[in-house]
Amino acid sequence: MALVLNEEQTMLKESAQGFLSEHAPVSQLRQLRDERSETGYDKATWQQMVELGWSGILVPEAHGGLAFGHVGMGQVMEENGRTLTASPLLSTAVLATSAINYAGSETQKKALLPAVVEGNLLFALALDEGPKYRPSLVKATATASGEGYVLNGEKQFVADAHIADRLIVSARTSGDANDAQGISLFIIDSAASGVDIERVHLADSRNSAMLRLSHVTLPADALLGEQGDAASLITYLTDVANIHLSAELLGISQEVFERTVQYMKERSQYGALIGSYQALQHRAAHMFSEIELAKSIVIKAQQALDVNDSQLSLLASACKAKVSAVATLVTNEGVQLHGGIGMTDELDIGFFMKRARVAEQQFGDRRYHLQRFASLQNY
């Protein structure tokens, strides 16, 4: 497949760019932060995103979605990176949707996906039990009880948990704490008794929370996929999450880079534009080259999701590792090349750096994915 967008994908990208830069630029995130917003996102903006169809990009037509695919969704994510728009898009429209598409029963799909498309049902995906991504380290337990299950345990750094109507939670139905086997995923009503959600604030001003489950009783149909057999679903979600986070990081990197080059053409010192100094030019040119490399691996990985490439995991890890390195480089250089003003809260650059670092950590940082890439190649 050619590594270029088709006409419809290009149109979607352009419309996302237009909409976000007009209705949800970085100033919106800044305002949400400054007001200590309850929800951490702007509901009216989300409603407009829903009207644009974004909540249904990954939902099959049979369930009321657009079935537009991951390359398309990736364009929206990339543009979201450029504006740092906070919304339920990743947690609900990408991750939960992918989980339900992949492993949900027909009944679950019918009940949940149309509500996702309408924007009425928000999700959070709760896999982590520590600050670093280790999806098979699951101590939370699900014990069979009557027709259903009882869940106990703790989950950490769950994005969007406090605004979610439903939580998708991993818990162990068998095996030891670090076994890849024996894990199951459950869909839990966030209002159920025994569910305790405590919001935490991270540097990126986006939503995160700690989650405690004490004797949460669930019916049998809360199970997503087969009991004890969530490993392949978790692998798939790892791939999906990292490819879309990479798109966001690519958007962040491009935006910071363009703003930095622009500043190099405006700021003068010693009677010359700082962009005329070769030491800085070479750093900019190096970043340009790195971003070009990142773009190619991102579109390749998005296409791999759409065609279910046999190399999907390998490409997902290559993608996240590369783009994380590029985002670290570009956001650090972005601050440095702005000088003192780069350190101020008033300038947006810092927002990009903070979001980039959280996105890099979510679902595994560069080092995690280097290791995963090596393991997948059997070395």
Added chain:
Amino acid sequence: MSDLEQFRTQTREWLEANCPASQRLPVMAFEDRCWGGTKWCFVNEDQKQWLEVMAERGWTAPDWPAEYGGGGLSKEETKILREEMYRIDARPPLFSMGLSMIGPALLKYGSEELKRQHIPNIVKGKIWWCQGYSEPNYGSDLAGLQTRCEDKGDHFLVNGQKVWTSYAERADWMFCLVRTDPNAAKHAGISLVLFDMTTPGVRTSPIKLISGNSPFCETFLDDVRVEKDQLVGNINQGWELASYLLTHERAMIGNMGHTAASEKSLHQHAIDVAGGLENGQLGDTALRTDIAQWEIDILAFELTQERIDDETKAGTGTGATSSMLKYAGTELNKQRFELLTAIHGQAGLAWEGEAFDDGLLASQWLRTKGNSIEGGTSEIQLNIISKRILGLGQKA
């Protein structure tokens, strides 16, 4: 079956029947790659035969016009031929600056007579071309070059010195940048001329490199007579031609990072040297992540070549990317050999001895250091990206 599918089937069958087994092995030594020319010693009959059968169909230059001996293939057919050759690990039958540099320039700027004289010989690999650009005082600042070329009525007379002329000793002809108007602005007084290296007044002297080899020379030009019809393009148009040629050269050098399908991967080298895995992993975990990082980078690089190709085809390309590819590709190729020598430890640095392929790896490693110098240094590529793509550089 569509015409292209049919072309693929026929090409596949023909290659199977005509590409000798020895020409499907990885290129190890310099001689494994045929450069052609009158002084070329074929390593074996197969190499000679492979060149001849491919050249007969013009497939050494598949997309050049058939009227000058090229293959006359369309872009799509050329791509299919490349893919089919890659599939069976077929070596390119010919590798030369004739194919990658002066040929394309002649096709674009040369007179009909020059094309008829030179193109068929390039296709057949009969003439080894060398590139006379750099001078002792003008390397990166190539446009400052001082080799003089005077109009003597019925011929030109060339005087000056070139340096770093790759393979000048073995070459048959040189394409040479000369100053034809010393009074014009530096870019406006340069021309491109061609001459036979056996012309009286041409003398070469080899330069020994850190790799131990002497592939390039100083070339002295004293009262060298050049025929007037050997001027490519117009007088004083040389800089435009040189720039055109350089984009071709950069694409070729940047491409060196590419690993052939049959080549052993870096991680396989590491596994073999370590004598296997420990708990399913390379025991040297720092090396493991270094290798993973490089393998990811080269994947991103190859995908970028592909993407830029696809964008060009779709008409959405931003252009001016040859500098970026040259910069990234050569830096990655240098890293590859840093990793390879590190993987092999002191054996990777052996200089002599049959057990060590006569120091092949060490000399290959050292050769790659030139990748980011030849064809315009990495720093010059970064200058070009800054100025032409990013628009940096005005003095306020």
